[in-house]
Amino acid sequence: MPSLDAxxxxxxxxxxxxxxxxxxxGHVLLRNLLEYGYTGQVAVVHPAEPELLGVAASRRLTELAAPPELVLVSVPGDRVLGVVREAAAAGARALVVLASGFGETGEAGQAAELELRAVARSSGMRLVGPNCMGVYNSHRCLNGSYFWDLPRIPGxxxxxxxxGAYGGLLFEEARRRRFGxxxxxxxxxxxDLTHAEVVAYLAEDVETTVVALFIEGVxxxxxLRAAVQRTAARKPVVVLKAGRTPAGRRASRSHTGALAGDAEVFRALLTQAGAVVPRETEEFFDLCLALASYPTGIPGPEGLALLTISGGPCVIASDACEELGLGVPPLREETRARVRALIPPFGASGNPVDMTPQMEPERFGACVDAVLGDEAITGALAINVGLDEPEFAQAFVEARRRSGKPILACVAAVPQIQQVFEAQGIxxxxxxxRAARAYAALVRYARARLACAPAPEPADAARTPRRSRLLASRGREPRVLDEVQAKALLAEYGVAVVAERAAPTADQAVEAAAALGFPVAVKALRPGLLHKSDRGGVWLDVPDAPGVRSACGAIRERFGPEVGFVVQAMARGRVELILGGRRDxxxxxxxxxxxxGIHAEVYRDVALRPAPLNAGQARAMLRELSAAKLLGAYRGSPPLNETALVEQIVRVGELLVANPEVRELDVNPLIAGPDGCVAVDAVVLLEDETAQGAAAAPRGHGGEKALEMAEA
Incomplete structure (x- = not known):
C-alpha cells in the first residue's frame, strides 16, 4: 500500500x-521532528517567519522546491481546509491534521469533515485525523507527533x-516496562484513513510483529473484520474497544438486543476473525508484551511449571492457574529427585518448585534445566520477589534456549534480574x-490461530433473498410487529413456525382451539407487547374450551378489553433455543x-455471526455453545435435528440481509427435537427512517435511536 509508505x-x-x-x-511538533533524528528532508511553512528552529521557511506549500511526501498540520481548525487544499495542489501524498474542532463538536464540524474528505479523495492524498496526536516510527526516527521525550526503544x-491521549498512556507504559x-x-x-486500512498496511510491514488497536467507533x-482476519493469519492483532457500557442494551426490548449489544458483537466478530480482545487497559498492554515475545502463542495448557524462591507468590500463582484452567502437573519422580538434590532440604520439589532464598546461585541453572526437561512441562513462570541474583534470570534464559519452551516472569524489587529478562525478551x-493471565491468553491464542474461521463463503445464488412482501406492503406504523405478523415474516423465509390462529374474541379463541386440537397455548396479542410470559400474557397446556375462556378472561383483566388473542398448538421438543438477529x-x-427460553438472559450462552452466513458457519455457531452437548444424544435421548437447526439459522440471516428495516428479531423459544424445530414465539422490531439513515452514516458510531414501543 504505497500511499501509507508516505x-x-x-x-x-x-x-x-x-x-x-x-x-x-506547532513548536513542539517541529522540535520533535528535528530532535528525534529524522534523516529525510524537512520543510517549514509559515506566512511570516523566514526560518524556524534553523529550518528555512516558505510562505506556502506550493512554493516548496519539491512536493512533500508528508504534511503535518498544526493550525487552528478554521484554517485547516485551506491548508488541505494547498497540500493537494502541491502534490503531497499524505497529510496529518492534528487540529481539533471538527466532527466531535457537532453538525458544523461534521460538515467540515466531509469537505476535508472530498479534497483528500479527489486528489488521492491520504488524510489522517483531524483531532489526532500524529505519527511515530521508531525505526526511521520519525516523531511527527505532539509527544515529546519518548522512549527510544525500537521494537x-x-x-x-x-x-490521541491513549497514545500518551502507551508511551508511558513503554517507558516503564521498557518494551519497544x-x-x-x-x-x-x-x-479518510481508518483502522481497517492501517491494519492491512501493518500486515505487510516487516518491522511490525504485533498490531495493537485502541478503538472507540468503527x-x-x-x-475492519476482513483486515483483522487477513492480518491475524500472519501476526497477532490485539484490540481494545472503548464504549462497552450497557446503554445500547437498555435501548433494546428483545432478548437478542440484550444478548448481542454493540460490545458483544464487536468482541465475538473480532475474536472469530483471529484477534485477541482484552477487556481492560492493563490486560491490553500485558498481552501486547507477551505476544511480542511469543507471536504464535503457546500450544497446550497442560504442562505449566511454577518456579520461585518464595512460597507466597507461588501459592497465588497456583490459585490463578487453577482458576484459568492452566494445568500445573506434578513432576516425574526422576525430575523431583534431581530437584531435591539441588535445593535446600526445606524447599519444595514438586510443582510449584520453591528453590528458597537460601539456594546457592550457581545451582539455579541445573534446577531450572531439570524442570524444563520434564516431558510433562511445556512452559514455565519464573517468580522472584526481592532476591536480586542475576544467576536466577540467566538460568531461565539458558533453559529456554536449550529447551525451546516459553517462559514468562513475575518479578519485583530485583533490578538486575529485570534487566536480564528485558534484554532477552522474557x-x-x-x-x-497477571503473569498467569498472560500465559493463559497465549494458550488461547495458539488454539485460536489453528481454529481461525476462513473468510465467509459467498451466498448461494439460488438462495439470494428477496424483500419481504409483508414488510413492503406495510405502512410506517407501528414499528413493532405483533406475534402473528412476526411469524408470518419468518415463514416467508422458510423458518418453521407453530400452527396458530389469531382470535379477536374469546368465542373465536375457543373455535380456534377446537380446530387446532387440545391442549393449546393462549397468548395476549397486541403490537408492541413484548415479554408476555413475564406479565401473565401466556397460558400453556390449556386442556379444553372452558380453560380457553378462563385464559382469555385473565388476559383481558391484565391487559385491558382491547387486547386480542393468539391460540397455538402446543409444540413438543427437548431443548428451548433462541434464534435472532440485530442490525449492528x-x-x-x-x-x-x-x-x-425465559432464562436466555441468565444463561447468556449464545454465538454470533455476521449475515449472510452459510451452513458451515451456522453449524460452527451451534458447536461453540457451552451447552452444545445438549444438542447431541443425551441420557438416552436422541440428538436434535442439527440439519434443521442450521437451516433455520441460515434463513434468519437471509431475512436480515433482505430487509434493512428489521432492527431486531427474536425467536424465543425455538423448540428443537429429533424431528426438527419450530418457532413458538417471535418479536420483530423495525427501524424508523431516521434511525436507518443514522445507521448508514459513514462515521458509524454514536447512540442508537431507541424505538418507542407501547407496552402498557
Missing amino acids: LFTPRSVAVVGASRDPRKL GISFVSQS VAKFLSLGNQV PDGPA PIFPSPE PSFGPVVLAGLG
Missing part, C-alpha cells in the same frame, strides 16, 4: 503551523489508536495473577443462536 516512511516532511514559541504545539509492537514500539498512529476522527465494521509482569451500527446484520 505516512510512515516519508522521504520528506513539511510542517505547517510551526511556531517559535515553545509553549505552542515490533505497532499501535493504532483512535484516541515500531510505529504509532493516532487516527482521531477517521475522516466506521466500517466488515472492512516478558515481565508485576503480579502472579458498525458491522451490519448479525445472527444470534443459543440457549433460550
